[in-house]
């Protein structure tokens with residue numbers, strides 16, 4: 001596995017994380033799920049959103065992932081996943097709070113969602129976005145596109161959310177996670 005410096009160099013900025021998620025979502029480039037159009041604009045005010053140039057349908061690169069609707073930067077999410085994946089014993093919310101510079105509440109929510117692979121859409125779980133091993137975190141390199149084009153293997157964090165978890169998430173988001 002690549003080290004922390006390599007990871008930060010690759011995923012330390014929001015834009016890099018967006019590009020990564022977009023590459024996983026559209027391995028061969030953007031495809032509109034509405035009209036099949038291949039051209040899209042990025043929204044300046046909402047950089048995670050791609051808008052189809054033909055039908056103006058908007059799709060977020062985080063839709064259907066644990067990152068959806070989060071106000072927390074994607075670089076922090078990616079780093080949290082990295083830290084959690086590196087330590088098989090798991091890391092505490094307190095640890096994430098300190099390392100990421102977020103509130104305890106945010107750290108707890110991130111850890112919870114990442115641990116359980118909570119997805120906005122249960123029919124479309126994480127799809128291996130956060131494989132906390134060399135295939136995600138540093139080793140893919142040139143093989144990245146090819147790997148992304150294949151159906152992602154199910155990982156520990158890709159398990160469908162339990163009823164209880166979804167309930168917690170819904171309640172949390174209704175109180176203003178966005």
Ligand SMILES: [Zn+2]
Pocket residue numbers: 032033034035036037052053054055056057
């Ligand atoms: Zn379209």
